[in-house]
Amino acid sequence: MTTAISLKSVTKKFKDFQALNEISFDIQEGEFFTLLGPSGCGKTTLLRLLGGFEQTSTGVIELFDEKIENLPANKRPINTVFQHYSLFPHLTVHENVQFGLKMQGVAKAERVKRADEMLALVQLEKFADRKPNQLSGGQQQRVALARALAPRPKLLLLDEPLSALDLKLRQNMRLELKKIQQQTGITFVFVTHDQEEALTMSDRIAVMSAGHLQQLGTPSEIYEEPVNEFVADFIGETNLLNVNVLKKGEHSADVTIQAYDTEHHDSAVIQVPYFNRLFLGPTAKLSIRPERITIGPLTGETPLTAIVEQSIYMGTDTQYIVTLNTGCELLIRSQNITSEKKTFEQGDKVNISFDLSTARLIRG
Amino acid sequence: MLNIFKLSKEEKVRYGLISPSMLMIGFFLLIPISIVFVYSFLQPGTYGGVEWVFSLDAYKQFLFQEDFLTEELQFTSAYLEIFGRSFLQAAIATLLCFMIGFPTAYFIATRPANTQSLWLFAITIPYWVNLLVRTIAMLFIIRDQGPLNEFLMYLDWIDTPIKLAYTPFAVSLGLFYSFLPFMVLPIYTALSRFDMSLLTAAHDLYASRWAALKNVLIPSVSNGIYAGCLLVFIPSIGSFIAPDLLGGGKQLMIGNLIALQFQGSRNWPFGAAIAIILLTIILITLLIFSLRKKGEQQ
Numbered sequence: 001m002t003t004a005i006s007l008k009s010v011t012k013k014f015k016d017f018q019a020l021n022e023i024s025f026d027i028q029e030g031e032f033f034t035l036l037g038p039s040g041c042g043k044t045t046l047l048r049l050l051g052g053f054e055q056t057s058t059g060v061i062e063l064f065d066e067k068i069e070n071l072p073a074n075k076r077p078i079n080t081v082f083q084h085y086s087l088f089p090h091l092t093v094h095e096n097v098q099f100g101l102k103m104q105g106v107a108k109a110e111r112v113k114r115a116d117e118m119l120a121l122v123q124l125e126k127f128a129d130r131k132p133n134q135l136s137g138g139q140q141q142r143v144a145l146a147r148a149l150a151p152r153p154k155l156l157l158l159d160e161p162l163s164a165l166d167l168k169l170r171q172n173m174r175l176e177l178k179k180i181q182q183q184t185g186i187t188f189v190f191v192t193h194d195q196e197e198a199l200t201m202s203d204r205i206a207v208m209s210a211g212h213l214q215q216l217g218t219p220s221e222i223y224e225e226p227v228n229e230f231v232a233d234f235i236g237e238t239n240l241l242n243v244n245v246l247k248k249g250e251h252s253a254d255v256t257i258q259a260y261d262t263e264h265h266d267s268a269v270i271q272v273p274y275f276n277r278l279f280l281g282p283t284a285k286l287s288i289r290p291e292r293i294t295i296g297p298l299t300g301e302t303p304l305t306a307i308v309e310q311s312i313y314m315g316t317d318t319q320y321i322v323t324l325n326t327g328c329e330l331l332i333r334s335q336n337i338t339s340e341k342k343t344f345e346q347g348d349k350v351n352i353s354f355d356l357s358t359a360r361l362i363r364g
Numbered sequence: 365m366l367n368i369f370k371l372s373k374e375e376k377v378r379y380g381l382i383s384p385s386m387l388m389i390g391f392f393l394l395i396p397i398s399i400v401f402v403y404s405f406l407q408p409g410t411y412g413g414v415e416w417v418f419s420l421d422a423y424k425q426f427l428f429q430e431d432f433l434t435e436e437l438q439f440t441s442a443y444l445e446i447f448g449r450s451f452l453q454a455a456i457a458t459l460l461c462f463m464i465g466f467p468t469a470y471f472i473a474t475r476p477a478n479t480q481s482l483w484l485f486a487i488t489i490p491y492w493v494n495l496l497v498r499t500i501a502m503l504f505i506i507r508d509q510g511p512l513n514e515f516l517m518y519l520d521w522i523d524t525p526i527k528l529a530y531t532p533f534a535v536s537l538g539l540f541y542s543f544l545p546f547m548v549l550p551i552y553t554a555l556s557r558f559d560m561s562l563l564t565a566a567h568d569l570y571a572s573r574w575a576a577l578k579n580v581l582i583p584s585v586s587n588g589i590y591a592g593c594l595l596v597f598i599p600s601i602g603s604f605i606a607p608d609l610l611g612g613g614k615q616l617m618i619g620n621l622i623a624l625q626f627q628g629s630r631n632w633p634f635g636a637a638i639a640i641i642l643l644t645i646i647l648i649t650l651l652i653f654s655l656r657k658k659g660e661q662q
Contacts, residue, residue: 053564073567086565090583099579100569151570 002029002064004155004187005050010059012045019045021211023059027189027204032181034190036198037208038234043191046208047157050189052076063154074103079148080157084164085140087132093143094119094128100151118146121180138169145177149184158190162197174201195235199223207231228362232287239293239330241286243361248278253361257326258282274361284361290333292358295320295344296351304352306330308344318343322350397643404636412630422637443621443638447645450617453532453607454600457539458547461596462589464540465547469588472548473555484552487545499538499609503529506537506610530612538606539596546595554588590653598646618642 005027012020020042027033035043048054049061052073061069068076079100087096097115106114119125122142132140141161148156158177162170178201181188192198198205199219207214207222207230215222215231226232229240243255252273278284298305306322309329313336320332330352344350371379404422406414427444428437472483490498506512506528513525528534558581566576582589604619611617618638625635 051568053567073564074570074572078568080565080568082561082565084561086559086561088562088565088580088584090580090586099566099571103566103570103575103579147569 003027003062004029004031004064005189006060006062006065008060008062010046010049010061011057012042012049012054013057018211020049023213025206025213025216027187029064029187030185032178032188032190032201032203034192034198034202034205035208036192036195036205036234037214038193040210041208042211043193043208044159047080047159047189047191050155051078051080051157077151077153078155078157079151079153080159081141081144081148081161083159083161085132085144087140087143087147089132092129092131093124093135096132096143097146097150099147104151114150115146118150121149121183122146137165138173141165141173145180149180149186153186155187155189158188160192161190162192163194170197177201199235207234209234224360226287226360226362229285229287232285232360232362237290237331237333239286239288239290241288241328241330242282243284243286244282245278245280245284245361248280253278253284255284255286255361257286257324257328270356272356272359272361278361278363284363287360287362288330288354289358290319290331291317291335293330293332293352293354295322295332295334296353298349298351306350306352308346308348308350311344311346320344322352324352400636400639403633404640406633408631408633410630412626412632414632419633422631422633423641425634426637426641446616446618446621447642449532449615450601450619453535453539453615453617454597454603456536457543457600458593458597460536460540461544461547462593465544465592466551466589469548469551469555472552473558474560480556484549487548491545495542495605496609498541499605502538502541503534503609506534529610530614532611532615534610535607535615535617538610539600539603542603542606543596543599546599547592550591550595551585551588554585558584590657594650601646602642 003026007023007025010020010023011018023042023046035046037043045054049056049069052068052071052075056069059069060067063076063078068078088099091099094112094115097118098111101111101114116125116128119128122145124139124142124146127135127139127143132143135143141164144161161177162173165173174197177188177190190198190201199222202219204216204218205222206216209230215227217225222231222235226235226238232238233240242258244258245253245255246269247254249271252271254269254271256269272286274284304324306324308320308322310321312319315336317333317335320334322330322332324330332352403414405418405420407417407419407421409415424437427439429440429442430436431438468487472480472487475483504510508525508527508529510529512528513522516522517525528537562580562584563576566580567573571579601617602619602622603617604623607615607617607620613620622635622638625631625638629635
């Protein structure tokens with residue numbers, strides 16, 4: 001596989017503010033790559049560095065082995081789908097799509113042909129002669145996509161392009177974006193703060209926070225094997241329990257769930273898997289996804305008993321908030337497989353169990 | 365015909381609200397123009413004023429003059445030359461205003477939002493002083509012994525003063541200075557509504573700075589530029605003070621010509637006719653422009 005983009009120790013400083021700190025990673029050709037993080041994490045700054053709208057403070061950016069960090073935006077074979085589309089209001093849809101080709105000096109006949117192809121790709125042939133303000137948000141979004149794809153860029157940047165659309169449309173556009181990416185084979189770098197978007201569309205995800213790269217991996221790696229508390233908490237929902245590490249094995253460790261306060265007692269010793277560095281003592285957290293916890297009626301002696309604090313019916317699932325016998329709260333989501341009403345009510349004593357292999361020990 | 369008693373309450377309110385402005389336009393625009401229009405078809409009175417006799421002499425006089433001896437009408441281009449000069453002067457002033465006004469408006473529109481009104485305020489400060497005073501001040505600056513020539517001579521760039529005052533260029537300069545804010549303000553308004561991120565998008569799509577300016581910025585604010593050009597061109601062409609003072613009375617423009625007919629020559633119908641001819645030319649030009657603009661939009 002060929003490397004499309006290679007970032008080497010890229011740093012960006014705005015006056016005293018360190019927006020990006022020593023970012024290094026490669027993006028493969030034809031990959032759907034997502035930069036994910038909360039607002040202010042530096043993902044948009046990184047995108048702007050790739051697009052050429054900002055200059056790197058230090059570090060190297062290579063596009064197919066060519067250094068591009070000093071090239072202005074109009075000299076980079078990279079196009080962008082902007083968050084608010086930024087379509088040219090005085091031009092028709094067709095002229096908008098032709099714009100990049102026109103600036104490259106492509107002859108008119110070729111320009112028209114390629115713009116027609118692009119509009120067919122996004123299914124907007126009928127709207128070619130309209131002005132952008134005569135289109136709906138979703139249609140404008142597609143025009144922006146067609147416009148950015150028309151010059152056949154080596155890299156396509158997408159800056160939260162779906163954030164302005166309503167939910168239903170957003171879900172449709174996810175599938176369509178992914179389909180178009182596979183059809184064109186162009187490398188996509190997608191920026192979002194929406195973890196669901198990132199998980200459903202990406203080949204790989206870079207999770208960022210406070211100007212640092214936190215974790216890089218496939219959606220399932222990011223979800224199943226978070227390297228730290230930030231990633232575990234940011235991607236999906238999770239329960240983070242303070243644990244005391246008693247003994248370390250090669251891939252698993254013996255831990256007890258720490259009591260929330262002195263009135264309670266630590267739980268029994270349990271054995272859980274871990275994937276990164278770990279220290280003995282009360283230094284780690286146990287991450288358990290809410291959907292991996294089973295809630296059942298109280299039956300005799302079990303290691304984990306709890307009291308239901310809140311029970312919320314959510315259609316596909318019922319969500320419970322329970323308090324463990326060690327005093328800490330847990331979020332549990334159980335699928336409503338049958339059409340029966342929710343099984344547990346506030347105040348019920350319940351039995352909590354989870355498959356230890358699905359829990360993850362991470363550094364606190 | 366509008367029947368006041370048959371109007372619905374809403375319509376009564378609507379007509380009630382627009383009536384003051386309609387009255388203003390009626391009294392101060394339509395009636396004076398009608399008077400001028402009527403006067404242009406009458407004969408001049410001996411001591412000014414008009415004789416109420418229908419005549420086309422005023423319009424004939426614009427293109428022809430009567431030979432003293434034979435009393436034949438001969439074509440004369442004297443007044444057409446004045447018209448031509450006025451159009452040229454106004455065009456130069458408009459171009460100067462655009463060249464200086466557009467960057468100025470761009471500068472103001474790209475300042476932080478809270479300082480923009482301050483910059484606009486600064487633009488208007490010189491205009492608190494009467495136009496006459498400002499024009500005379502300009503004459504003092506550009507005359508042979510004025511500070512501009514003195515400064516250039518001090519720098520040894522020139523040996524003898526450049527003749528600036530009482531030239532056609534001085535008139536252009538005066539017109540430019542008189543009407544600059546009328547160019548800056550509409551362009552600023554258009555620019556402040558322009559989404560600057562479109563320039564980033566153009567830049568992303570391989571447009572150089574110049575190409576982005578030509579293909580995105582200027583077409584997007586063309587309405588502002590159009591309005592600015594009209595607001596400078598039209599008052600320039602009928603301007604009276606700048607050509608009189610800075611041109612030294614040698615660079616006669618339409619405004620001076622009209623004034624002359626009402627004051628010195630006491631030929632009111634001819635003055636009125638010139639005013640009507642100017643009005644007609646401008647209206648036709650505007651009509652052509654707006655029709656072409658409409659055509660472009662469809």
